[in-house]
Amino acid sequence: xxxxxxxxxxxxxxxxxxxxxxxxxxxxxxxxxxxxxxxxxxxxxxxxxxxxxxxxxxxxxxxxxxxxxxxxxxxxxxxxxxxxxxxxxxxxxxxxxxxxxxxxxxxxxxxxxxxxxxxxxxxxxxxxxxxxxxxxxxxxxxxxxxxxxxxxxxxxxxxxxxxxxxxxxxxxxxxxxxxxxxxxxxxxxxxxxxxxxxxxxxxxxxxxxxxxxxxxxxxxxxxxxxxxxxxxxxxxxxxxxxxxxxxxxxxxxxxxxxxxxxxxxxxxxxxxxxxxxxxxxxxxxxxxxxxxxxxxxxxxxxxxxxxxxxxxxxxxxxxxxxxxxxxxxxxxxxxxxxxxxxxxxxx
Amino acid sequence: xxxxxxxxxxxxxxxxxxxxxxxxxxxxxxxxxxxxxxxxxxxxxxxxxxxxxxxxxxxxxxxxxxxxxxxxxxxxxxxxxxxxxxxxxxxxxxxxxxxxxxxxxxxxxxxxxxxxxxxxxxxxxxxxxxxxxxxxxxxxxxxxxxxxxxxxxxxxxxxxxxxxxxxxxxxxxxxxxxxxxxxxxxxxxxxxxxxxxxxxxxxxxxxxxxxxxxxxxxxxxxxxxxxxxxxxxxxxxxxxxxxxxxxxxxxxxxxxxxxxxxxxxxxxx
Numbered sequence: 001x002x003x004x005x006x007x008x009x010x011x012x013x014x015x016x017x018x019x020x021x022x023x024x025x026x027x028x029x030x031x032x033x034x035x036x037x038x039x040x041x042x043x044x045x046x047x048x049x050x051x052x053x054x055x056x057x058x059x060x061x062x063x064x065x066x067x068x069x070x071x072x073x074x075x076x077x078x079x080x081x082x083x084x085x086x087x088x089x090x091x092x093x094x095x096x097x098x099x100x101x102x103x104x105x106x107x108x109x110x111x112x113x114x115x116x117x118x119x120x121x122x123x124x125x126x127x128x129x130x131x132x133x134x135x136x137x138x139x140x141x142x143x144x145x146x147x148x149x150x151x152x153x154x155x156x157x158x159x160x161x162x163x164x165x166x167x168x169x170x171x172x173x174x175x176x177x178x179x180x181x182x183x184x185x186x187x188x189x190x191x192x193x194x195x196x197x198x199x200x201x202x203x204x205x206x207x208x209x210x211x212x213x214x215x216x217x218x219x220x221x222x223x224x225x226x227x228x229x230x231x232x233x234x235x236x237x238x239x240x241x242x243x244x245x246x247x248x249x250x251x252x253x254x255x256x257x258x259x260x261x262x263x264x265x266x267x268x269x270x271x272x273x274x275x276x277x278x279x280x281x282x283x284x285x286x287x288x289x290x291x292x293x294x295x296x297x298x299x300x301x302x303x304x305x306x307x308x309x310x311x312x313x314x315x316x317x318x319x320x321x322x323x324x325x326x327x328x329x330x331x332x333x334x335x336x337x338x339x340x341x342x343x344x345x346x347x
Numbered sequence: 348x349x350x351x352x353x354x355x356x357x358x359x360x361x362x363x364x365x366x367x368x369x370x371x372x373x374x375x376x377x378x379x380x381x382x383x384x385x386x387x388x389x390x391x392x393x394x395x396x397x398x399x400x401x402x403x404x405x406x407x408x409x410x411x412x413x414x415x416x417x418x419x420x421x422x423x424x425x426x427x428x429x430x431x432x433x434x435x436x437x438x439x440x441x442x443x444x445x446x447x448x449x450x451x452x453x454x455x456x457x458x459x460x461x462x463x464x465x466x467x468x469x470x471x472x473x474x475x476x477x478x479x480x481x482x483x484x485x486x487x488x489x490x491x492x493x494x495x496x497x498x499x500x501x502x503x504x505x506x507x508x509x510x511x512x513x514x515x516x517x518x519x520x521x522x523x524x525x526x527x528x529x530x531x532x533x534x535x536x537x538x539x540x541x542x543x544x545x546x547x548x549x550x551x552x553x554x555x556x557x558x559x560x561x562x563x564x565x566x567x568x569x570x571x572x573x574x575x576x577x578x579x580x581x582x583x584x585x586x587x588x589x590x591x592x593x594x595x596x597x598x599x600x601x602x603x604x605x606x607x608x609x610x611x612x613x614x615x616x
Contacts, residue, residue, distance in 0.1 A: 069461065074444025074515075076474035083467045136466035143452050143464070150462050 048170020084133030119193030356433025361572030362590030376607030438475030
């Protein structure tokens with residue numbers, strides 16, 4: 001019998017038996033953690049709206065998920081969620097692009113001042129950098145800035161406390177302030193503000209820019225917290241809309257491909273960076289009825305649960321540690337994503 | 348024509364029950380029946396399709412308790428012209444905890460607490476109230492007209508620590524925005540109840556010492572609703588003078604068509 005370099009490779013190396021013929025999420029070999037997460041690990045979560053599922057699963061598993069702006073006693077759960085409490089390490093909202101994360105960290109360090117940080121609509125004012133956390137806006141621009149200052153202090157505490165940053169990369173497309181380069185999580189005019197092509201410009205970040213942004217973030221945070229590790233994942237949630245000339249399907253694939261390449265390059269560059277394949281697990285063709293809900297955008301809750309179960313099992317955390325107060329999964333739990341509002345602009 | 352009134356509720360019906368004599372004098376056109384159970388047991392009761400308010404089917408222990416306290420293990424609410432429910436705290440402790448834990452950014456005082464927007468505060472308040480209002484709407488489905496009074500504020504005697512500890516009411520006493528919060532809460536509760544076809548009967552102003560706190564004399568000699576003569580003095584349950592005052596407020600809400608006469612002036616207790 002002839003010898004092939006594929007001879008003797010494990011089952012996971014072959015599509016047949018590795019993907020086809022096994023359950024869509026019955027893939028224990030798909031992820032080998034580069035470093036361990038234990039119930040004592042202090043985890044900082046951030047990223048696009050899929051990151052909300054990641055953080056929630058970690059909380060349910062009893063990990064020490066950092067929350068420096070928690071909902072305090074008396075705050076009912078629906079209100080807490082709607083106003084961005086308990087979602088991420090601080091109340092900074094969804095971070096869709098690595099550039100957005102970079103400028104947030106720079107702002108926290110006093111190295112950056114965002115342009116046009118307050119957007120107005122119908123006499124109310126929104127924080128342009130986290131418009132989703134105050135769904136009804138605030139009464140004045142001064143209030144927005146006072147709240148923002150509080151958030152930056154909380155962010156600094158979270159960063160100092162973190163051992164592992166779990167960051168979900170979501171988008172490459174962003175709207176930028178033409179004169180200063182400030183990027184925003186939503187397009188002007190979506191939640192608040194107004195779109196003026198002389199003021200704002202569309203950007204679709206590429207691999208090199210994202211790598212540069214990530215490296216900048218990593219270096220800044222390493223100054224504060226030298227032992228910090230990173231766990232990256234790519235959101236499988238497709239774009240709600242694209243501002244490129246491409247079809248939204250190809251724009252989505254381009255965006256995710258770029259982010260996926262970035263993750264691989266970053267993982268290869270440092271032992272402190274790991275990657276978990278959320279994207280691949282959702283996009284796998286092995287899901288018998290598809291991984292998405294009817295809108296073909298939201299990942300079905302049972303798929304999210306399966307993926308996060310796989311992640312936790314790889315860390316030996318599938319079962320709740322004794323004595324830890326774990327949260328009960330909420331079957332109605334849906335991530336809050338501002339970008340879905342773009343759907344309202346369909347023809 | 349005598350109108351029949353049902354007063355049902357938690358242990359807080361004691362204040363009205365022991366005011367039955369003065370209520371009868373103040374409102375001769377009303378015949379009042381009282382029916383109550385301790386809070387947890389009361390919360391399990393519901394109105395059946397025939398309009399009978401009663402404990403859970405098969406809960407013989409609670410039925411026995413209801414029989415012992417009220418002389419009947421159920422109350423047919425279809426026999427009454429109006430029903431007044433003396434409920435629990437209707438989400439107020441949650442509201443007060445939020446008020447105590449945050450500085451609402453729209454209001455001037457800064458106490459060094461985390462900031463919360465007023466829409467956030469209102470949403471928290473609405474959610475806390477809605478949960479209880481929904482429960483009551485389920486409990487009293489089909490009963491009309493339905494009036495609701497919340498449990499009385501505790502008296503000014505309650506403290507943050509010790510035997511009469513009652514957070515968060517004690518701590519809200521010094522809140523610089525307590526009056527505003529009380530107004531917002533009262534409006535929100537009234538609105539939530541109206542949306543569920545219930546009318547809110549607010550705690551009478553003459554009983555209130557400060558926002559969310561009752562004048563201490565109304566907590567003195569309050570008796571256990573289950574047994575006359577057993578004095579509580581816990582400053583969470585109120586006495587007959589309070590009950591008479593609350594019933595006057597209820598009678599005003601009923602209106603002269605129901606009470607048969609203009610409300611009489613407050614009697615000297």
